[in-house]
Every structure is written in C-alpha cells, then in structure tokens.
Amino acid sequence: NSDKSIGDIIAEAMEKVGKEGVITVEDGSGLENALEVVEGMQFDRGYLSPYFINNQQNMSAELENPFILLVDKKISNIRELIPLLENVAKSGRPLLVIAEDIEGEALATLVVNNIRGVVKVAAVKAPGFGDRRKAMLQDIAVLTGGKVISEEVGLSLEAASLDDLGSAKRVVVTKDDTTIIDGSGDAGDIKNR
Numbered sequence: 413n414s415d416k417s418i419g420d421i422i423a424e425a426m427e428k429v430g431k432e433g434v435i436t437v438e439d440g441s442g443l444e445n446a447l448e449v450v451e452g453m454q455f456d457r458g459y460l461s462p463y464f465i466n467n468q469q470n471m472s473a474e475l476e477n478p479f480i481l482l483v484d485k486k487i488s489n490i491r492e493l494i495p496l497l498e499n500v501a502k503s504g505r506p507l508l509v510i511a512e513d514i515e516g517e518a519l520a521t522l523v524v525n526n527i528r529g530v531v532k533v534a535a536v537k538a539p540g541f542g543d544r545r546k547a548m549l550q551d552i553a554v555l556t557g558g559k560v561i562s563e564e565v566g567l568s569l570e571a572a573s574l575d576d577l578g579s580a581k582r583v584v585v586t587k588d589d590t591t592i593i594d595g596s597g598d599a600g601d602i603k604n605r
Contacts, residue, residue, distance in 0.1 A: 421447050434591060451599070452580075453555055454591040455539035455548065460514055463523045464534040464585065473534035473585040475506040480578035480592070482549050483511035483569060484538075484562035490521045492569040497521075497531060499574050506532035508583050510552065510590075512545070513537055534585045555595035556580055 425435050425447055434454045440446060459465070464473040479500055487493060487509070500507045509522065514535045526533045540548045549560045558578025561567045567576065581594035 417445055421445050452593040454589055456589050457536045457539050458587040458589055459585045460535045461523050475508055475583045478506040478508045478583050480508045480556045480558055482553055482558055482560045484549055484560050486513040487511050487518045488516045490518045496572050501531040509535040510538050536585055536590050554601050555597045557597040
C-alpha cells in the first residue's frame with residue numbers, strides 16, 4: 413500500500429525520535445492517521461517467565477497503567493515483597509518488577525499470583541551491569557516518577573510503599589525487551605537526566 417499520508421507520518425516519526433527512538437504502530441479508534449510522541453524507553457531485558465504473557469498473539473506481557481517497582485538487588489525471599497504485593501493487589505493496578513534478579517520462591521509467587529489473577533504482574537532483570545545498572549535503574553526511576561529501592565540509600569523492600577513506586581501509561585514486555593511508554597516522571601527531571 414503506497415499511501416503517501418502514512419509514509420509522511422512514518423518519516424515525521426523517524427525525524428522526531430531519531431536513530432535511538434522506538435516507533436510503534438497501533439490501531440486507533442478514529443478515522444484519521446495520527447502521530448503521537450511520548451516519553452518512554454526500551455531496554456534489552458525480557459520477562460523472567462513465559463507465565464507472565466497475557467497477549468498470546470504478540471507473545472508479550474502488556475500492563476496498562478502499572479506500578480513499577482525498581483530494586484537494586486536480587487529478590488529471592490518472597491517475605492520481603494509480600495507487604496508491597498498486597499498493597500498493589502488492593503489498588504487493582506498491575507505491577508512491573510525490575511530487579512537485579514528475581515528467583516526461587518519470589519519468582520514462583522509472582523507467577524502464581526499472576527495466573528490466579530490476584531495481581532497482574534511481570535518481572536524483568538534490570539538492564540546493564542554494576543554501576544551502569546545503577547545508572548539505568550535511576551534513569552527508569554526518573555522516567556516513571558519512582559525510587560530505586562536500594563539498601564545503599566537506606567530503602568528496604570519490606571518498608572517500601574506505593575509512594576516509592578513509579579508508574580507509566582503502558583508497559584510491554586517481550587521475550588527480549590521491555591518498553592515503558594509514557595512514564596509518570598516529571599518532564600523537567602526527565603529532560604535534565
């Protein structure tokens with residue numbers, strides 16, 4: 413289909429987001445083709461379990477208006493996570509967990525809660541390694557308006573509240589990458605970062 417208006421919109425999108433930008437095409441509800449540019453980011457870490465998939469067609473975990481938990485350590489003990497998980501479940505919103513790693517009973521508990529529909533959740537490893545990972549977690553925190561839960565700064569997972577979580581309009585997690593769309597962070601902070 414050699415529709416010039418679609419070609420023009422794609423060219424404009426490429427011009428606006430540059431070489432590093434991510435372009436997604438979605439069906440809209442209107443009759444007009446439109447371009448919408450949103451702050452977001454994509455990183456190359458996918459879901460930690462295929463049981464988080466909720467869109468079979470795209471083989472992805474898609475979360476609408478999720479809370480985003482950022483943790484600068486490995487989570488293996490579910491007891492640390494339960495208080496926060498209960499609060500998220502009460503809110504009725506989904507949860508994206510980004511941590512150094514999530515394993516054992518912690519991962520199993522997230523999977524079971526997701527399958528049972530107690531709380532819609534997806535978990536991914538944080539991007540990067542070492543200091544680069546800390547910087548990338550901080551980038552995600554600024555984008556989503558959340559805090560990185562890190563013992564270095566005196567924040568423990570058990571004491572974390574919903575106020576410490578970031579959020580976004582939408583998150584899409586595939587086998588290979590995670591896309592955070594329209595994070596709730598302060599526009600000025602995002603620009604400065």
